[in-house]
Amino acid sequence: DQQVKQNSPSLSVQEGRISILNCDYTNSMFDYFLWYKKYPAEGPTFLISISSIKDKNEDGRFTVFLNKSAKHLSLHIVPSQPGDSAVYFCAASGDALNFGKGTSLLVTP
Amino acid sequence: GAGVSQSPRYKVAKRGQDVALRCDPISGHVSLFWYQQALGQGPEFLTYFQNEAQLDKSGLPSDRFFAERPEGSVSTLKIQRTQQEDSAVYLCASSSTGTSGGNEQFFGPGTRLTVL
Structure with missing residues (x-):
């Protein structure tokens, strides 16, 4: 029973654009x-x-937004860079970390 | 190095063999976690130690899985009579404090276990 869900297995974004x-x-x-x-x-x-x-936390190019009423969070990367290409896992902390299945981000030049 | 290390990095076992996977956490880290990551999935919690005490083993899939951390530092995950469904990457993570409060866990590179 997956308590954390990442419904997009992959995402492709052009360099310089925003990744969500x-x-x-x-x-x-x-x-x-x-x-x-x-x-x-x-x-x-x-x-x-x-x-x-909290509903927002920012660190350089990375910002995470939390909407508790919708039980939804998002990670924004702006501007996206080719080195950001990786698999991104969302995790929620209860007694241990509960991970989603991950989203593979590809940032193209 | 200063990070979490795991050995071996790769392990191939014949079905029915016993395997032992080692984790060296960051020095001084109180908490140690084991996760299992199957292909195409996120890491799934197996067990958690605070110092030498195993506080949660609810994620261990069967009694063939056993973990220990006898001196509160190095940990070993043992899998007896391995089965093909045990094939996965086994990740170890450590943290300077306990499980609550969103404390960052530092992960090792994992051991990829393949059971033939």
């Missing part, structure tokens, strides 16, 4: 949400997080 990755969750008890980035043959690396008491 979406995530939905079902458990209203989650108190933190995190985004991880994963390159092939490497472990996931932490990107940005947001507490459930």
